[in-house]
Amino acid sequence: MTDILKSLPALKKKILTSATFGVKIPRFVQLQNTKQIDYLDEQIAAIGDAINEALEEQSEFGQKVEKIAKFINGVGKATVACIAAETFGFNLFYSMGQLTSFVGYDIIENQSGNHRGKTRISKKGNSHIRKALYFPALNVVRLEVKTFSDLYERVFDRTKIKMKGY
Numbered sequence: 001m002t003d004i005l006k007s008l009p010a011l012k013k014k015i016l017t018s019a020t021f022g023v024k025i026p027r028f029v030q031l032q033n034t035k036q037i038d039y040l041d042e043q044i045a046a047i048g049d050a051i052n053e054a055l056e057e058q059s060e061f062g063q064k065v066e067k068i069a070k071f072i073n074g075v076g077k078a079t080v081a082c083i084a085a086e087t088f089g090f091n092l093f094y095s096m097g098q099l100t101s102f103v104g105y106d107i108i109e110n111q112s113g114n115h116r117g118k119t120r121i122s123k124k125g126n127s128h129i130r131k132a133l134y135f136p137a138l139n140v141v142r143l144e145v146k147t148f149s150d151l152y153e154r155v156f157d158r159t160k161i162k163m164k165g166y
Helices: 002-021 027-057 059-071 078-086 096-103 127-142 147-159
Strands: 105-112 115-121
Touching: 027 059, 027 078, 059 078, 078 127, 096 127, 127 147
Parallel strands: none
Antiparallel strands: 105 115
8 A cells, every 4th residue: 555655656757647658639639638536645645544544443453563563664554454454364374374275365275186397385275365465575676675575585496477576
C-alpha cells in the first residue's frame, strides 16, 4: 500500500506526459485523466486513514503491527495489517510450515514415476498475501535488509532468476 502511494506521483507524471508525446489528445481527455488520478489519490489516502483508525481502535493489535513494521525496514503498517487480517491474526497457525502453505509459498515438485521435474512454489494459497508481499520483497532487497538480501542473493546465485529470489 505505501509503495503504491510512493510511486503514484511518477505514475501521474507518466500518464500526463505520455499523452503530450503521442497523437494529439484533446485537452478535455487530459483534464479527465488528471481528475481521475486526483480522485484515486483521495481514495488511497482515505483507505490509509481507515487502516490507521482501525489500528488505533484496537490498540494492542495496532502496537504489534507498528512494532513489526518498524522492525522490518521496507514493510509498512498497511502491509502488516493486510497480512494479519488475511491470516486472522496468525491465531490459526502453529508452525511456519502451516503459514507457508497457507500463503502458497510451499515448494512442490513435478514428478511422476521415475521422472523428476523442476520445483516451484505451489501458488495454491492466499493470493492476497502474495500480492501484499511483492513490493515489500523488492524493498527489503533494495534496502539491503541483512536476512532478506542474503536469502535473495543465495537464491539468485543458484538459479539466475531474479523473480525466484524475490
